[in-house]
Amino acid sequence: xxxxxxxxxxxxxxxxxxxxxxxxxxxxxxxxxxxxxxxxxxxxxxxxxxxxxxxxxxxxxxxxxxxxxxxxxxxxxxxxxxxxxxxxxxxxxxxxxxxxxxxxxxxxxxxxxxxxxxxxxxxxxxxxxxxxxxxxx
Numbered sequence: 001x002x003x004x005x006x007x008x009x010x011x012x013x014x015x016x017x018x019x020x021x022x023x024x025x026x027x028x029x030x031x032x033x034x035x036x037x038x039x040x041x042x043x044x045x046x047x048x049x050x051x052x053x054x055x056x057x058x059x060x061x062x063x064x065x066x067x068x069x070x071x072x073x074x075x076x077x078x079x080x081x082x083x084x085x086x087x088x089x090x091x092x093x094x095x096x097x098x099x100x101x102x103x104x105x106x107x108x109x110x111x112x113x114x115x116x117x118x119x120x121x122x123x124x125x126x127x128x129x130x131x132x133x134x135x136x137x
């Protein structure tokens with residue numbers, strides 16, 4: 001019997017500062033997204049929450065259980081962000097995700113109950129993240 005590949009470890013970091021700050025959600029599974037790249041877009045007083053991987057890479061989602069674990073963490077983060085920042089907040093999402101995880105973000109989202117999302121995309125030709133899509137407004 002072949003050994004099972006080791007399971008990826010997801011890291012969740014919650015913001016603990018003032019609730020009135022702009023909200024960012026860093027989803028960095030396939031590549032590293034540094035906080036300074038987010039602050040360059042939203043400013044220094046940004047509340048950065050994150051769901052990242054211990055070792056980000058393109059093939060990080062290998063088994064159905066990996067997606068289940070990702071969805072569990074993401075659902076909890078959506079709830080925590082709303083509890084901390086209130087019903088009027090918007091979540092600015094800075095993703096570096098494999099396609100399967102990006103699809104699950106949409107499946108986890110409850111449009112009538114969750115906060116609106118502003119999705120940003122990395123665009124090297126303009127020097128960083130740019131707003132790309134608004135969901136739930």
